[in-house]
Amino acid sequence: MSRLTSSVQFLKHFSTQSHLQDAGPMACVLRTRSVIRFKGPDTIKFLQGLVTNDVRRLDDPEPAGENNTISNMPVVTVPPLYAALLTPQGRFLYDFFLYRPPRSDKQLDGTGPNPGELEIYADVDRSVLDEILMTLKKYCLRSKVDIENMAEEFSCWQRFGGKNSLSTEKLEADSVGWGDTFNSSGVSASRGHKSGWHWDKDPRLDCLGDRGIFPSNTTPPLVEADEETDEEDFLLWRLEKGVAEGSMEISRGDGIPLEYNFAGLNAISFDEGCYVGEELIARTHHRGVIRKRLIPLRFLDNSGKEVEQSCSRFRSE
Secondary structure, eight states, X not given: OOHHHHHHHHHTTSOHIIIIITSOOEEEEOTXXXXXXXXXXXXXXXXXXXXXXXXGGGGSOOXXXXXXXXXXXXXXXXXXXXXXXXXXXXXXXXEEEEEOOOBOSSOTTSOOOOTTOOEEEEEEEGGGHHHHHHHHHHHHTTOSOEEEEOTTTEEEEEEEOSSOSTXXXXXXXXXXXXXXXXXXXXXXXXXXXXXXXXEEEOSSOGGGOEEEXXXXXXXXXXXXXXXXOOHHHHHHHHHHXXXXXXXXXXXXXXXXXXXXXXXXXXXXXXXXOOOXXXXXXXXXXXXXXXXXXXXXXXXXXTTSOEEEEEEEEEEEO
């Protein structure tokens, strides 16, 4: 049974409206996700020819201005990307959240990344991690890219719910932690991690909150003990928005990304050039004919009272 099917059944017995909508900000470790790292001079070129989004944006950092400093060190930050890897026939295989860590000549802990070393971190589906690594290495050929499993070193987190997520608080920067507009005292107050990991807006939808990769032995900034919750709560929050994630919810080897609203989730660039499976996606998009689409549904009785919680289903258009 897929995660999406079991979650639909669980929604029938769980009051999402009262439990989540009225709750304050929450955060959870995404134990269904894992982390891999791409490192090497051909990293951008390699990913550009594979995934559905324009990875060159990760090589186009925001300029470091006078406010984009920490401890008098200028830094550059790049918003993360959401993308998918497809079969040559244009069918979904895996989804990726791609991050390029903030860069500075020196981090707060005195180590700092080497500006000449290009690293991209990916948040991927843990259930097919070995398969993802095998597939990526198959495409590597002679590209100067090292692909490494970082599941033990890093964890994926999500902050969501309430009205106080970073996406709705009008902050001066898009991230919190090392590499944003906070001064050193502000970093201490926000518990920014000394090695540079921070929250970013979820690249899919603002209503999903904030996402980030953090070292496994640390607690992310802005996460209080009473805010930590189970990943099941974020799953319900996400399904209520009609957003599927991972190879257990999106039909692997069969589903077309446009049926799962990947264009609306900022996962597809239609002007990046060629990538694996690009022909079907471009043809379907330009024809404008998508016969199935994932949507959230809410069922009401004759009095207008909700009788069943949001269920994500396919509907013929």
